[in-house]
Amino acid sequence: MRTTRRRSLAAVAAAALLSPMALTTAPALADTGATVVYSEGAKWETGYSAQFTINNPGPAALDDWTVRFTLPSGASVGSLWNATLAESGGVYTLTPPSWGASVPAGGSYSIGFNGVGGSGGTTPETCTINDAPCDGSPGEPDTEAPTAPGGPESTAQTSGSVTLAWTASTDDTGVAGYEVLDADDQVVRNVVGTATTATVGGLTADTEYTFRVRAYDAAGNKSAPSAPVTVRTAEDDGENPDPVGDERRVGYFTQWGIYDRGFLVDNLDDNGTASKLTHINYAFANINTNGECFLVNQAGQGDAWADYGRSFTADQSVDGVGDAWDQDLRGNFNQLRELKEKYPDLRVNISIGGWTWSENFSDAVLTAESRERLVDSCVDMYLRGNLPVFDGAGGPGSAYGVFDGIDLDWEWPASEGYEENTVRPEDRENFTAVVDLFREKLDALGAETGRDYTLSSFMPADPEKVDLGYEVPQLMEDFDFITVQGYDYHGGWEGNTNHQSNITQVPGDPGPRTFSSEIALEAWVSRGADPADIVFGVPYYGRGWTGVAPGPNGDGLFQAATGPAPGPYEAGIDDFKNLKNLSGYTLHRDAGTAWLYNGSTFWQFDDAVSMTEKVDWAQSQGLGGIMIWSLDGDDSSGTLINAIDSALAD
Incomplete structure (x- = not known):
């Protein structure tokens, strides 16, 4: 993986919006020097989110650790990751996960969980790490609070954010972090560690805000607040929306979404999604039997009308101007071009393949000659501007500026996918070879045009498919990043209900195979992928079953089903925007997911709460961003993209 675009989410993981709580401690052992900071985030009617951060100040990595804690009566741990x-007997014990979790020398490691209940309090009553007090005290609780921070002052403002800086506090045992408070003394930003700057996002343009800062130590002692600072955000003229930052937010826009779903490129502007993305992958380009990229073949595959033929009216267009009958580029491609003009930091890539259009990939990469033909055809068509509709207006770097790179979506090399796909054992090394050739051709084109072209790929969650189809270390040298499937772990094709996007493994999972996001991530990291180069996928849709009996817990989970639930587009699938409005269902949560059950029909899906949990988990793993399949599943208010954006900004 080329490092020029690499940015880990670890840098923002420490800034999760959490409020630290004090800990009581057990007798001390002084051999490790490690401490644990407990903090809390969002609360809801039946529970709350929380985090333990293990800090290792020592000169050697902490490979073996045990954290034990107890909670007040009425509070319990619902789900946990990392x-x-x-x-046992009300004592919770945390140890490294199956793949190991070494706390680096001078570094930290975070463990997140969702608590249940807590009306009588949620702060752990006891906490130890390796039998020593979590706050690092020598046996007597630390009760001395840090000094108040100096300042703060505002160092930068945009129409939606304010950056603050302050003078560091001091403490007898060391400052563990800082809280930024609003005018109502509510925590709006938490900085774990010694950094003395923070950016508060989600603000309204041209509006005054007042902030103060206070420090806390590992025992949860809080300083007095700093002096207040009042800041006005910048005006927003709406012409040049602020870029979202360096983290990757990748969304798939489906060619066919403009039909039954009625989801147009303009909707990405209307619901605020476009301003919160870094990349759009347009799905999908196809490969013909000659091993070349094409728009429409002789068999009628493809949809040129959607791609570049359909005329959109003024109220359907990003720029508010209707398409003319004689303009040379219309359709989704022209709308994407208009969207990029409005959001100049947004990159749009053409995604090649997909589930049903991967059938010719194996033939196309079989020989050096066929690989050359495939890569040249894709680069010429989508990046050089030699699309048939352009009528000779091509040339290096033209293509009307629609596409900025290539996304490969071969499902799957050397593994079963769509029933008509060709599968060969040599797909594994041939995929490596074609990726290397794409990288070479894109770099050469970039040298010609002065542009920088992205190369990415959609990858499976199944460890078996990873082993069969991918030479991970070699591939990662050529990709700017990869997106890993974080969904479709289970579905209506199976005879029992299950989760399709759970973060952690869930006890009692009937299979037929156990999947989780932790398992998917471990499959790539353990085989040589840098977490910072992995963008993890989240679904904007749910999977459902019908004919489901309540089961022993009464919630329908892991119970036999008669088949997939009816769906508006296909059986067993429905979008978030529809599922959120179902009535007569009870909402349940576990393992970073949500599900709805009404006594006979079961829908597993993600809402704003579970989407936030997924982003928080991705941050805790140091991942390179979030990918969305697919953008047409959100509602008109952008509920899901707003949850993702807020969690990434924290």
Whole structure:
């Protein structure tokens, strides 16, 4: 993986919006020097989110650690990630997960969980790490608070954010972090560690805000607040929306979404999505039996009308101007071009393949000659501007500026996918070879045009498919990033209900195979992928079953079903925007997911709460961003993209 575009989410993971709580401690052991900071985030009617951050100040990595804690009566742990959890007699024990989790020397490691209940309090009553007090005290609780921070002052403002800086506090045992408070003394930003700057996002343009800052130590002692600072955000003229930052937010726009779903490129502007994305992948380009990229072949495959033929009216167009009958580029491509003009930091890539259009990939990469033909055809058509509709207006760097790179979506090399796909054992090394050739051709084109072209790929969650189809270390040298499937772990094709996008493994999972986001991530990291180069996928849709009996817990989970639930587009699938409005269902949560059940029909899906949990988990793993399949599943208010954006900004 080329490092010029690499940015880990670890840098923002420490800034999760959490409020630290004090800990009581057990007798000390002074051999590791490690401490644990407990903090809390969002709360809802039946629970809350929380986090333990293990800090290792020592000169050697902490490979073996055990954190034990107890909670007040009425509070319990519902789901947890980044550790193995055991409970006995009200004592919770956390140990490294199955793949190991070494806390680096001078570094930290975060464990997140969702608590249940807590009306009588949620702060752990005891906490130890390797039998030593979590706050690092020598046996007596630390009760001395840090000094108040100096300042703060505003160092930068945009129409939606304010950046603050302050003078560091001091403490007898060391400052563990800082909270930024609003005018109502509510925590709006938390900085774990010694950094003395923070950006508060989600603000309204041309509006005054007042902030103060206070420090806390590992024992949860809080300083007095700093002096207040009042800041006005910048005006927003709406012409040049602020870029979202360096983290990757990748969304798939489906060619066919403009039909039954009625989701147009203009909707990305209307619901605020476009301003919160870094990349759009347009799905999908096809490969013909000659091993070349094409728009429409002789068999009628493809949809040139949607791609560049359909005329959009003024109220359907990004720029508010209707298409003329004689303009040379219309359709989704022209709308994407208009969207990029409005959001100049947005990159649009053409995604090649997909589930049903991967059938000719194996033939296309079989020989050096066929690989050359495939790569040249794709680069010429989508990046050089030699689309048939352009009528000779092509040339290096033209293509009307629609596309900025290539996204490969071969499902799957050397593994079964769509029933008509060709599968060969040599797909594995041939995929490596064609990726290397794409990289070479894109770099050469970039040298010609002065542009920088992206190369990415959609990858499976199944460890078996990873082993069969991918030479991970070699591939990662050529990709700017990869997106890993974080959904479709289970579905209506199976005879029992299950989760399709759970973060952690869930006890009692009937299979037929156990999947989770932790398993998917471990499959790539353990085989040589840098977490910072992985953009993890989240679904904007749910999967459902019908004919489901309540089961022993009454929630329908892991119960036999008679088949997939009816869906508006296909059986067993429905979009978030529809599922959120279902009535007569009870909402349940576990393992970073949500599900709805009414006594006979079961829908597993993601809403704003579970989407935030997924982003928080991705941040805790140091991943390179979030990918969305697919953008047409959100509602007109952008509920899901707003949840993702807020969590990434924290």
